[in-house]
Amino acid sequence: MSRYKLIIEYDGGGLVGWQRQANGLSVQEALENAVARFCGQNTAVHGAGRTDAGVHALAQAAHLDLIRPVTPEVLRSAVNHYLRPAAISVLSVEIAPDSFDARLSATGRVYLYRMLNRRAPPALERGRVWQVVRPLNIEAMRDGARYLIGHHDFSTFRDSLCQAKSPIKTLEALEVRRVGEEVHIEARARSFLHHQVRNMAGTLKLVGLGRWRPEDVARALAARDRRAGGPTAPAEGLYLVEIRYPARIEE
Amino acid sequence: MSRYKLIIEYDGGGLVGWQRQANGLSVQEALENAVARFCGQNTAVHGAGRTDAGVHALAQAAHLDLIRPVTPEVLRSAVNHYLRPAAISVLSVEIAPDSFDARLSATGRVYLYRMLNRRAPPALERGRVWQVVRPLNIEAMRDGARYLIGHHDFSTFRDSLCQAKSPIKTLEALEVRRVGEEVHIEARARSFLHHQVRNMAGTLKLVGLGRWRPEDVARALAARDRRAGGPTAPAEGLYLVEIRYPARIEE
Numbered sequence: 083m084s085r086y087k088l089i090i091e092y093d094g095g096g097l098v099g100w101q102r103q104a105n106g107l108s109v110q111e112a113l114e115n116a117v118a119r120f121c122g123q124n125t126a127v128h129g130a131g132r133t134d135a136g137v138h139a140l141a142q143a144a145h146l147d148l149i150r151p152v153t154p155e156v157l158r159s160a161v162n163h164y165l166r167p168a169a170i171s172v173l174s175v176e177i178a179p180d181s182f183d184a185r186l187s188a189t190g191r192v193y194l195y196r197m198l199n200r201r202a203p204p205a206l207e208r209g210r211v212w213q214v215v216r217p218l219n220i221e222a223m224r225d226g227a228r229y230l231i232g233h234h235d236f237s238t239f240r241d242s243l244c245q246a247k248s249p250i251k252t253l254e255a256l257e258v259r260r261v262g263e264e265v266h267i268e269a270r271a272r273s274f275l276h277h278q279v280r281n282m283a284g285t286l287k288l289v290g291l292g293r294w295r296p297e298d299v300a301r302a303l304a305a306r307d308r309r310a311g312g313p314t315a316p317a318e319g320l321y322l323v324e325i326r327y328p329a330r331i332e333e
Numbered sequence: 334m335s336r337y338k339l340i341i342e343y344d345g346g347g348l349v350g351w352q353r354q355a356n357g358l359s360v361q362e363a364l365e366n367a368v369a370r371f372c373g374q375n376t377a378v379h380g381a382g383r384t385d386a387g388v389h390a391l392a393q394a395a396h397l398d399l400i401r402p403v404t405p406e407v408l409r410s411a412v413n414h415y416l417r418p419a420a421i422s423v424l425s426v427e428i429a430p431d432s433f434d435a436r437l438s439a440t441g442r443v444y445l446y447r448m449l450n451r452r453a454p455p456a457l458e459r460g461r462v463w464q465v466v467r468p469l470n471i472e473a474m475r476d477g478a479r480y481l482i483g484h485h486d487f488s489t490f491r492d493s494l495c496q497a498k499s500p501i502k503t504l505e506a507l508e509v510r511r512v513g514e515e516v517h518i519e520a521r522a523r524s525f526l527h528h529q530v531r532n533m534a535g536t537l538k539l540v541g542l543g544r545w546r547p548e549d550v551a552r553a554l555a556a557r558d559r560r561a562g563g564p565t566a567p568a569e570g571l572y573l574v575e576i577r578y579p580a581r582i583e584e
Contacts, residue, residue, distance in 0.1 A: 091456040138457060162454055171456040203413055205342040205422040206389060206461075 084151035087178040088113075088127075088158075090142045093169035094317065095209040099135040100142070109133070109170055113144070116164035120157075123149055130184040130325040131191055134277075136317030138210070140194075141173065143325035145184040182327075190254070190326030191274060195267040195283040196319045199260075211264065212283075212319035218265050218290030220258055225296035226289035227256040227267070229303060230282060236275055237306040239285070241314075244276035249306070251275060256282065265290070268323070277314055285312030335402035338429040339364075339378075339409075341393040344420035345568065346460040350386040351393070360384075360421055364395070367415035371408075374400055381435040381576040382442055385528075387568030389461070391445075392424065394576035396435040433578075441505070441577030442525060446518040446534040447570045450511075462515065463534075463570035469516050469541030471509055476547035477540035478507040478518070480554060481533060487526055488557040490536070492565075495527035500557070502526060507533065516541070519574070528565055536563030 090109065098106035113127040130143040148157070154175035161172050181187075198204050198211040199218050230239075230253055237249040255270040267286060269279050285302065288294040294312070302310040341360065349357035364378040381394040399408070405426035412423050432438075449455050449462040450469050481490075481504055488500040506521040518537060520530050536553065539545040545563070553561040 091453070093457050093459070140457070158453070166454075169456045169459055171453045173451075173453045200424075201410070202342070202422045202424045203417075205420045206344050206391070208344070208420055210457075 083147050083149055085145055085147050085178045085180050085182060086154065086157060087176050087182060087184065088144045088146070088161075089173045089175075090139060090144060091171045091173055092139050092142070093209075094133065094136045094138040094320075096169065097135065099137065100129045100132045106135075107168065109139075109142070112165055112168045112170050113146075113161065113172075116161045117146065117148075119164040120160040121148065121150065121152070128184050130188050131322055133320075133322050134317050137320045137322065138318075139322040141324050142322050143184045143188070143327075145178060145182055184325070187327055188273075188325050189328055190270060190272055190324075191322070192324040192326070193269045193274070193279045194321040194323045195269070195279060195315060196321070197265040197267075197283075197287065197315075198263060199265050200263045209318050212316050214265070214287060214290070216291055218287070219292060220260050220265065220290070222292070222296055223258040223265070223267075223286045223290045226286055226294070226299040227258055227282075229296070229300040230256050234303060235306050236278055236303070238302050238308060238311040239278045239281035240275040240308060241277035241281070242308065246273075246275050249275060251278070258286065280315040280317070280320055281308075281311055281313075283315035283319070287315065288312045334398050334400055336396055336398050336429045336431050336433060337405065337408060338427050338433060338435065339395045339397065339412075340424045340426075341390060341395060342422045342424055343390050343393065344460075345384065345387045345389040345571075347420065348386065350388065351380045351382065351384045357386075358419065360390075360393070363416055363419045363421050364397075364412065364423075367412045368397065368399075370415040371411040372399065372401065372403070379435050381439050382573055384571075384573050385568050388571045388573065389569075390573040392575050393573050394435045394439070394578075396429060396433055435576070438578055439524075439576050440579055441521060441523055441575075442573070443575040443577070444520045444525070444530045445572040445574045446520070446530060446566060447572065448516040448518075448534075448538065448566075449514060450516050451514045460569050463567050465516070465538060465541070467542055469538070470543060471511050471516065471541070473543070473547055474509040474516070474518075474537045474541045477537055477545070477550040478509055478533075480547070480551040481507050485554060486557050487529055487554070489553050489559060489562040490529045490532035491526040491559060492528035492532070493559065497524075497526050500526060502529070509537065531566040531568070531571055532559075532562050532564075534566035534570070538566065539563045 158175040196211045233252045409426040447462045484503045508519045
């Protein structure tokens with residue numbers, strides 16, 4: 083038996099998210115079906131993060147075991163062949179130690195939230211950004227974001243369906259920058275609560291529009307109550323950018 | 334009567350190109366229908382360039398006349414409203430002098446060709462790039478591109494359906510650069526022959542793969558024969574980036 087680590091890109095539109103669901107095609111199901119069609123083996127594909135329906139990934143990580151080993155390149159190209167026509171692509175495959183677990187071994191997760199800040203609706207980036215018509219004040223958003231960085235109880239930004247044992251997380255970075263007509267929010271942490279990035283993005287949008295002052299973010303955080311936070315930003319603007327592992331796992 | 338200049342973004346996938354066709358929705362038809370639904374007037378929308386089916390635009394230019402003038406912002410937002418759900422968006426509208434003609438007044442056109450140079454198929458950029466699996470040699474492509482810059486008979490890169498009176502054009506620039514996993518070719522000229530950019534891109538790809546030497550591009554150009562050129566690169570990688578006008582038109 084061999085364990086493999088996969089890096090996967092997908093367009094979340096039209097998918098029900100990472101995890102298997104009865105109501106549509108998930109990334110996990112598409113990958114497991116592709117592996118089964120390739121080698122006849124029914125194997126579980128374990129992802130590093132459970133992205134929601136509509137959320138995109140530039141580099142999701144996952145692991146799986148094969149009873150009859152093949153080279154990583156054969157696995158990568160065969161799985162991509164059988165994934166068609168789903169908008170899911172395996173970027174790379176490598177052999178991993180048996181101790182490697184895509185979710186449990188991860189030491190960091192990076193997410194990007196993209197807002198298109200202009201009056202005209204997106205044509206080329208439709209389904210890939212959240213359109214915000216009125217001008218966003220980047221400096222105010224940065225000031226608001228600073229209150230969220232660090233070790234906090236993030237109950238205000240936690241979805242009621244969140245299964246994490248504790249609402250306490252360490253947010254390593256929350257960067258706001260303008261990229262052409264877009265505003266990008268990049269969030270880095272060991273792990274996140276359910277909807278945490280989208281809830282932080284929806285809150286920072288209120289700050290950007292001037293409806294909240296930056297210091298209102300601190301007050302919302304301190305309330306430890308979801309009702310004190312801003313709305314949940316839509317899934318289509320969110321990208322899982324990277325899963326980080328200790329260097330030794332990569333060997 | 335008032336003349337308006339429009340800047341338009343569109344996703345060419347699912348559209349039959351700029352010009353009205355019997356076999357599907359064109360950008361021109363979508364815009365003319367949207368104007369008619371907004372103000373009841375049947376007016377022609379004249380584009381600066383006739384992009385082919387599948388070709389995208391970041392900033393196509395066009396003009397139209399309205400019998401009963403409205404403010405540019407009202408026209409922009411009303412047309413965008415009635416364009417839904419087509420993947421076409423009017424980015425800006427301004428009042429133009431009666432002498433302005435989107436096609437005839439243009440002094441320059443900028444196109445971008447995007448190749449995704451990696452083994453894994455595109456998931457997020459599907460339909461937006463041409464995937465080239467084997468590694469492209471950028472330096473060789475640059476060397477080949479240099480032979481095409483300047484005033485030449487471009488018959489080798491001209492589609493048989495091209496309606497231009499002369500195959501002689503001045504190619505102002507043809508830049509090749511690597512952007513992450515992509516190779517971008519940017520072409521600038523006053524005007525182009527039909528399929529010229531896609532035929533140049535398909536030829537430079539052969540150079541990038543090492544199947545042609547850079548100097549073979551010079552030989553192909555000198556042959557003044559379409560059969561001497563490389564294949565036509567697919568429409569989905571091509572973007573109309575900008576239409577340039579003299580400064581006075583913008584006033």
